Amino acid sequence: MLGGADRPWLVAGGWAIDLFVGRQTRTHADIDVLVLRADQHMIQERLHDWEIYAAHPPGALRRWLPGQTLPTSVHDIWCRKDADGPWQVQFMIDESDGSHWVSRRDPRIRMSLADTRRVSSSGIPYLAPEVQLFHKxxxxxxxxxxxLHATIPHLAPAQRTWLHDAIARTSPTHPWLERLTSGSARAAKA
Known part of the structure; x- marks a missing residue:
């Protein structure tokens, strides 16, 4: 569906974690795909014959009309092949400043777009696990x-540090912080 697209996209969500780990670790209800806000119209171009809805906060689904530019408050797009079918793809719209992915929770949290993109051994582009876990x-x-549990053993120290620091900036008492720090200490001893 997105193969050959002229704008970047990345598998996100749980499938991104599984692509990073190298195996399926749990079942998934749908496929999550990340696109940058500047590239949002690619969704309508590529899925022109699908049912496409924007999730307007606080959670109302509204038909996304062809050519309509989504407001910055909309971050999720739900897609299905027809009105009676299940939701199959969720697109997550993320922010960028041209060369960097920028967190919508705190614009000081960022990463170069090149570093957010990983590619599986089968050639599937996916979101860097530390960014995906930050979202989660x-x-x-x-x-x-x-x-998180499936990913921690596979994170490099720099990835673990980036994730820890990003979470600490937005939620200094988050329970994942200790797990990231203790996992880091165990990895250093190994």
Whole structure:
């Protein structure tokens, strides 16, 4: 569906974690894909015959009309092949300043766009696990806890540090901070 697109996109969510770990670690209800706000219209171009809805805060789904530019308050797009089918793809719209991904929670948290992009052994582009886990840290569900647990052993020290520092900046008492620090200490001893 997105193969050959002339703008960047990345598999996100739990599938990004599984691509990083190198195996499927849990079941997934849909596929999450990250695109930059500047590239949002690629979704309509590539899925022109799908049902496409924007999730307007605080959670109302509204049909995304062709050519309409989404307001900066909209970060999620839900897509399905037809009105009676299940939601199959969720697009997450993220911010950038041209050369860097920029967190919408705190614009001081950023990463070069090149560093946010990883590619699986089969050639699938996916979101860097530390950025994906930062997204998941906002209000973690059991699947997010699972994803953190599956990922920690595979994170390089720099990735672990970036994730720790990003979470600490936005949520200084977050329970994941200790797990990231203790995991770092265990990795250093190994």
């Amino acid at each position: 840290s906002r209000s973690p569900h059991p699947k997010d806890e699972h994803d």
